[in-house]
Amino acid sequence: MKTKTHRGVVRYLPLLDDVRNLNREQLAHDLLAGTITAILLVPQALAYALLAGLPPEIGLYASILPPIVYALTGTSRTLAVGPVAVAAVMVASALTPYADGDPDKYLTGALILSALTGLILLVMGMLRLGWLTHFISHPVLSGFVTGSAIFIVGTQLGGLTGITMPRGINFFELIAVLAKDIGTLNLATASFGIVAVILLLLARRPLLHLMSLLGVKTATATVIGRTAPLLVVALSIVAATVLEAGERYGVATVGSVPRGLPGPSLDFIFAPGWLQLLPSAAMIAVIGYVESISVAKVLAFRRRQKIDADQELRALGATNIAAAFAGAMPVAGGFSRSMVNFDAGARTQCAAIVTACLVAVAALFLTGLLAPLPKSVLSAIIVVAVWQLIDFQALRHTWRYDRADGLAQAATLFGVLLFSIEHALVLGVGLALFLFLYRTSRPHIAVVGRVDDSEHYRNIHRHKVRTWPHLLLVRVDENIYFANIPQVETELHHLLLERERISDVVLIFSGVAYVDTSGLEMLENMEEELSASDVTLHLAEVKGPVMDRLYDTELYRRLGPDRVHLSTDIAVRKLAPRQVSGKPGAT
Numbered sequence: 115m116k117t118k119t120h121r122g123v124v125r126y127l128p129l130l131d132d133v134r135n136l137n138r139e140q141l142a143h144d145l146l147a148g149t150i151t152a153i154l155l156v157p158q159a160l161a162y163a164l165l166a167g168l169p170p171e172i173g174l175y176a177s178i179l180p181p182i183v184y185a186l187t188g189t190s191r192t193l194a195v196g197p198v199a200v201a202a203v204m205v206a207s208a209l210t211p212y213a214d215g216d217p218d219k220y221l222t223g224a225l226i227l228s229a230l231t232g233l234i235l236l237v238m239g240m241l242r243l244g245w246l247t248h249f250i251s252h253p254v255l256s257g258f259v260t261g262s263a264i265f266i267v268g269t270q271l272g273g274l275t276g277i278t279m280p281r282g283i284n285f286f287e288l289i290a291v292l293a294k295d296i297g298t299l300n301l302a303t304a305s306f307g308i309v310a311v312i313l314l315l316l317a318r319r320p321l322l323h324l325m326s327l328l329g330v331k332t333a334t335a336t337v338i339g340r341t342a343p344l345l346v347v348a349l350s351i352v353a354a355t356v357l358e359a360g361e362r363y364g365v366a367t368v369g370s371v372p373r374g375l376p377g378p379s380l381d382f383i384f385a386p387g388w389l390q391l392l393p394s395a396a397m398i399a400v401i402g403y404v405e406s407i408s409v410a411k412v413l414a415f416r417r418r419q420k421i422d423a424d425q426e427l428r429a430l431g432a433t434n435i436a437a438a439f440a441g442a443m444p445v446a447g448g449f450s451r452s453m454v455n456f457d458a459g460a461r462t463q464c465a466a467i468v469t470a471c472l473v474a475v476a477a478l479f480l481t482g483l484l485a486p487l488p489k490s491v492l493s494a495i496i497v498v499a500v501w502q503l504i505d506f507q508a509l510r511h512t513w514r515y516d517r518a519d520g521l522a523q524a525a526t527l528f529g530v531l532l533f534s535i536e537h538a539l540v541l542g543v544g545l546a547l548f549l550f551l552y553r554t555s556r557p558h559i560a561v562v563g564r565v566d567d568s569e570h571y572r573n574i575h576r577h578k579v580r581t582w583p584h585l586l587l588v589r590v591d592e593n594i595y596f597a598n599i600p601q602v603e604t605e606l607h608h609l610l611l612e613r614e615r616i617s618d619v620v621l622i623f624s625g626v627a628y629v630d631t632s633g634l635e636m637l638e639n640m641e642e643e644l645s646a647s648d649v650t651l652h653l654a655e656v657k658g659p660v661m662d663r664l665y666d667t668e669l670y671r672r673l674g675p676d677r678v679h680l681s682t683d684i685a686v687r688k689l690a691p692r693q694v695s696g697k698p699g700a701t
Contacts, residue, residue, distance in 0.1 A: 148468025236431030261530030276300025
C-alpha cells in the first residue's frame with residue numbers, strides 16, 4: 115500500500131514510480147529509443163543553437179541536464195525535451211536588440227531568458243494557471259506556427275547561400291536583402307546546403323517507400339529515416355575536409371567547438387536586463403508550454419496514459435531553470451524528436467536519460483570533429499525540419515468553416531512575417547478574443563414552436579411547427595452576460611412588439627450555461643416590465659449551475675417554482691393545455 119509520503123514524492127517525481135515497474139523488455143526499448151533520439155538530437159541541437167544566434171555547443175548543453183530534469187519531473191513518458199525551432203527564433207528576436215552585437219551579452223541574455231522562462235512556468239504550475247494558455251485558440255496557434263516556420267526558412271536562406279543577412283528584420287525585408295545581394299552568393303556554400311536539403315528530403319517519403327518495397331516495417335523505416343541528419347552531417351564533414359571547403363572556397367564552417375561540459379555558473383543572475391527580457395520570456399514560456407503539452411497529450415492518448423497539465427508546468431519550469439544554470443538556452447518538448455522517441459519504442463523517461471548521456475559523450479569527445487562542418491548544412495537541417503510545420507491547408511479549412519477564426523489565423527500568420535513574433539502572437543490572441551466577444555455579443559435568439567405531436571421544439575423559420583397566439587417561446591443560444599445584454603434585451607422587445615396578444619413569455623435556457631450580474635439585472639427588469647403590461651415571464655430548461663445561482667435572487671422570488679419549468683414541453687402543457695394535443699397550425 116502506498117503511503118501519503120510516497121504519493122507526494124511520485125506526484126513531483128513521476129519517474130520513480132515508472133522505474134519501480136520497469137522490466138527488462140521495457141528497459142531494452144528505452145535504451146534503443148534513447149540512442150536513436152540522440153542520433154537525431156545532436157545535429158538538431160547544433161542547428162537550433164545557431165538559429166538562436168548562439169554558439170553551436172549551447173545546443174548540446176541544452177540537451178544534457180534539462181532533459182534529465184524533465185525526465186525526473188515530467189508526467190509524459192515519451193516527450194523529448196531540448197532546443198526547439200520556434201523557441202530558438204524567439205530567443206534570437208529577443209536578444210538581438212538586447213545584446214546590440216555584444217556576443218558575451220548575447221549569451222548572458224540567453225541564460226536570463228532560460229531562468230525567466232523557468233520561473234514563469236514554475237509559478238504558473240504552483241498557482242495552477244495552465245488554463246491561461248487556453249486563450250491561445252488552435253487557429254491562432256496554427257497561424258503562429260506556420261508564420262514562424264516561414265520566417266525561420268527566410269532566416270536560413272542566408273546561411274544556405276552564403277549571403278550575409280542582418281538580424282532583427284522582418285521576413286519581407288529578408289527577401290529584399292537576399293534579392294539585392296544575390297550577386298554575393300557563394301556557390302560552394304549553396305552547393306553544400308542544396309545537396310543537404312535534397313538528401314534530407316530523400317530520407318523522408320522516397321526512402322520510406324524504397325524500404326517498404328524491400329520489406330522493412332513502416333515503423334522501423336520511419337526511425338531509420340529520422341537518423342538521416344546525423345548521416346548528412348558526417349558526409350558533409352568528410353566532403354568539406356577533403357575539399358578544404360573553408361580555406362579554398364570560403365565556405366562558412368562551424369569552427370572550433372569547445373570540448374567538455376560547462377560548470378554551473380551564477381554570474382548571469384547579477385547581469386542587467388531581467389525586466390527588459392521579461393515580456394519575451396513570458397512569450398517563450400507560453401509557446402513552449404503549449405507546444406510541449408500538445409505533443410505530450412497526443413502521444414499519451416495513443417497509449418492510454420495521463421498527463422498532469424499543472425505538473426507539466428512545474429516540470430518545464432524546473433527544466434528551464436536547470437538550463438540556465440547549465441549555460442543553455444530555453445528548452446521545450448520537440449515534436450519531431452518526441453515522435454522519433456515514441457516510434458522507437460520508448461516506454462519511460464529513462465530513454466531521455468540515455469539520450470542526454472549520449473549527447474554528453476558527444477560534447478566531451480566528438481566536438482573536435484565538427485570544425486569543418488559547413489553552416490549551410492545546419493541551415494538545411496533547420497529548413498527541412500520546419501518545412502513540415504507550414505500548413506496553408508489548415509488556414510483554408512478554418513476560413514471555410516469560420517471566417518472570424520480564419521481572420522485571426524491569417525492575421526497571426528502575416529503578423530509574424532511583418533512584425534516581431536511576440537507582437538504577432540499578441541495580435542492573434544487579442545483579435546481572437548475581440549472576435550469572440552463580438553460573436554457572443556450578438557447571440558442567436560430563436561422563436562420556437564412544437565414539432566408535430568412530439569416534445570421537441572424548434573425554430574419557426576427552419577421547421578414546420580405549431581405556435582400559440584398568446585404564448586411566446588424564445589430560445590437564447592448563448593450565455594447571458596454584460597456584452598450581449600443590449601442585444602438580447604432589444605431582440606426580446608422587438609418580438610413582443612410584433613405580437614400584441616401575448617400573455618405569457620417562456621425564455622428557454624437550454625443554451626445558457628452562465629448568467630452574470632448584468633444578465634440577472636436585465637432579467638429582473640424585464641420581469642417587472644412584463645408584469646406591468648400583464649404579461650407573465652417564465653423560464654424553462656434552466657441548467658443546474660445557473661439555477662444554483664438564481665435560487666437566492668429577487669428574480670427567483672418573483673417567479674417562484676411555478677414559473678420555472680423543467681422542460682419547454684411541460685411549460686407549454688401548463689400554459690396551453692387545451693391546444694397542445696391539436697393538429698399543427700400555421701405559425
